Amino acid sequence: MVSLVVLGAQWGDEGKAKIVDLLAEKADYVVRYQGGNNAGHTVTANGKKYKFHLVPSGILYSGKKCLIGNGTVIDPKALLSEMQALENDGLDLTSLKISPLAHVTMPYHILIDAAQEEARGENKIGTTVRGIGPTYADKISRTGIRIKDILDETLLRTRLEAVLPEKNAILSKLYNKPELDLENILETYLAYGHSLRPFITDVSLDLFNAAKNEENILFEGAQGTLLDIDHGTYPFVTSSNPIAGGATIGTGVGPLAINAVIGVAKAFTTRVGEGPFPTQLDGDLAKILVAEGTPWAEFGTTTGRARKVGWLDLVLLKLAVRVSSISSFALTKLDVLDDMETIQACIAYKNKKTGEVYHDFPLCEDMANLEPVYKEFAGWKNERSRCRDARSRKDLPANAKEYLNFIEETLGVSIDIIGVGPDREEIIIDKSPFQARSLV
Ligand code: GDP
Ligand code: IMO
Ligand code: MG
DSSP: EEEEEESSSSOOOSHHHHHHHHHTTSSEEEEEOSOTTTTTTTEEEEEEEESSSSSSGGGGSTTTTEEEEBBBBHHHHHHHHHHHHHTTOOOOOOOOOEESSEEEEEEHHHHHHHHHHHHEEEEEOOOOSSHHHHHHHHHHHHHHOBGGGOOOOHHHHHHHHHHHHHHHHHIITOOOOOOOOOOHHHHHHHHHHHHHHBBBBOOOHHHHHHHHHTOOEEOOOOSGGGTTTTTTSSSSSSOOOSSSSHHHTTOOGGGGGGEEEEEEEEEEEEOOOOSSTTOOOOOOHHHHTTTSSSTTOOTTTOOBBEEEEEOEEOOOOOHHHHHTOOOEEEOOOOGGGOSSSSSEEEEEEETTTOOEEEESOOOOOOGEEEEEEEEEOOOOOOOOSSSOOOOOOOGOOHHHHHHHHHHHHTTTOOEEEESSSTTTTTEEEEOTTOSSSSOO
């Protein structure tokens, strides 16, 4: 039995879904542990592009048990419409199961998310406006509504009577928005509860039994390490814990139940939304990294916003390795660097005023005062081979191999999987994490 976490090591959109899809073939369970429909996970397979927001990407293989854990937040309307779209695509959803302990995104969460962003003005976070922050805030304030509450009229009425007056006061008095009607919400959410009832399961117990039965479990992270509410670039973060520890809290398994952690990182860096981004680029180099004009151009899967792009930041990846015990890397989008003359990787930060150099992420420095210290690599534009054509590590251009070797040495972690294109087949698997317990 192998139990693996696949998580984002940067600011999200690293290509996690493609790696989950690849590994799902050998998994028995694929489990989402945090986040909600702020996630946008793309898998290109069978000549088609599938987009997932809440449903685990493992659903593309029939017979895999796909679970949504207690650490997620669920907008039932969004989940049901995602499920409908996947069924219309011919996928079988009978193996999809949901924890009754997951919190529900209610209509006021989405309205408050939008109103808060508007009120922040220039200091906005750039959220996906899916109500994620307000839903998690209510969970922590103990004023949340859980999936189990929308299965029962008396329970839901009691919860709404306790919570809605305060939400309506916030909406009307603070943000000048119309108030919401309790009966209306009650009726709509009970109907959602009715539709979701067949999918409810005790995720923690299912995973405990799966481990006893020696079954393989894959935890699918959403967002990324630098969007983590505790370890990310606060306040420009999401409201959950995408790091590996989130998988235990968000599904109800203990930390010893996890044997390996795969960090997914792009061969460069991207970010959507606001917040610091030390290695960000603009101009012609950015155009290459954005992959302008290609089907895999950098636009958000959920919101369609353009992603900001920049060089690989090894200081931030070192942080990701440390906080999640990353045991191997999947490096995606190496093909996008095929057209670069030279490539840079950030190996440290320097304080522009004091000259102090940091090789590890400095927690008490204002990121605006830091500039990246780069190591330059020759590109492989003029070599005969291209990353996008390689299917084994030895076939990669020599300069690309040098770049990978340097990343591995700096991080002290091997790159076992390399993405060289968006399709399922465009991948190099140097060592499969399911090969054995060698990664433990
Ligand atoms: P996720 O949120 O981490 O699952 O990533 P997204 O799906 O939001 O964004 C990743 C994008 O990169 C998608 O359009 C993928 O199809 C694409 N992609 C993934 N791996 C590769 C790769 O190795 N090369 C290229 N060119 N595209 C990739
Ligand atoms: P996947 O799973 C990239 C970003 C938003 C914003 C911040 C807070 O596809 O990698 P939120 O709506 O969560 O309150 O927004 O987090 N963000 C993501 N960026 N990929 C994601 O998910 C993201 N989910 C949220 O852009 O900056
Ligand atoms: Mg994404």
